[in-house]
Amino acid sequence: MVRISGPDTARVLAATIPEWGEDRLAPRVVHLVRVVHPETSEVLDRGLLTWFPGPASYTGEHVAEFSGHGGALLARRVEEAFLAAGARAAEPGEFTRRAYLNGKLDLVQAEAVDDLIRGRSPRLQREALRQLDRHLSRRLAELRSEVVDLEALLAHHIDFPDEDEPPVSAEVVARRARSLADRLERLGATAPEGERLRTGALVVLAGRPNAGKSSLYNALVGEERALVTAVAGTTRDALEVEVSMDGYPVRLVDTAGIRDEGGEVERLGIEVARRFVGGADLVLHCVPVGSEVPVDEADWLEGLGVPVLRVGTMSDLADDAGAGPEAGDEEPALRVSAVSGEGLDRLRVQVARRCFAGLGSAPADAPVLTRARQARAVARAAVEVRAFAAALDEGVPAEFAAAHLRSAETALEEVVGLVEVDDVLDRVFRTFCVGK
16 A cells, blocks of 8 residues: 655645646545556556545645555556655654644654554553543543643642631641542553553563473474574573563563583573563563472572562472472462473463553553653652642642643653654654554
């Protein structure tokens, strides 16, 4: 498909589509047409054209979409015909950016378009669709409205400061402000897991050499990605792949076996493994079923301060069906087998629950922040509202305390793009694909 948008779309179509005519081709109806080069009149392709006159279009401007037979060469020649007729190549995200600038989408919805296209897990795509339907935008609008309500309550204090009994006391206003700050902070608390929905939770397989990490990695990925042999130290570098576990995105990493001995190349691989483990959202500590957990290994993982899930690997080789890794653990290891598939589904569910515990337990209609930009603005609004309440408690005059509310209002407006900041827009749309 080749898409055109802009006020001169009809002129480009008139130069390249012999069947064109606004009175001949009905809007939002598919028409069989030819595309010809405006300079040579050569017929380049025959396909389907749909005409969307603005403002009833995706961008709010005139839009035309031509669906041809495909193929890189044919699509390029059709594109060259449109360019020769006066069009220009779109910049990344320009169609969605124009939709935002023309009021068809707010900034949260525009970001949701990108998430919907790039999302590699069902959970992120569901969240993107909810944001595209203004689920998060409506929640932000409600919070902003409450900030405005607080400003309105201050009006009497500012206009009639000498009255003994204002309609609403400063104590009541401060209490309402603290309640609003609590709700802003709860929304902000969704950001870490919301960001993981986009980037994937970093889950690292760690343990001694020959602990079954690479076999488990291959089993979870569903194909042979890691080399598996009986020789200790086969994995020399970290292998990373994106997978979906129970509907949530995970960046699964297989690392070199952690041990003190080994050659220079293996030691470098172990250093890489330690860095991955230290930054993980969850570590799958792999120990073969029936083997004891090395005390130094357990102490080292505990000292990292990252969440650890004990996994008993190679359960199909265990003599005792009830045996599992032991080192005084409070919780037994989850038994898995890369050969028989035992425990793999349970492991996927546990990984999702550990990495996305907040999202999993939240109400189905709870909004989620999925971008660092959104999180920073909401956090700033919460800080300002709480500072406003503190200022009232300390007896600061209402007209001075109100400055915090105006800052909070501006922060929430920035999230949905009511306050336009060019460098913010550039950062948002430069990650889009050209077609959007």
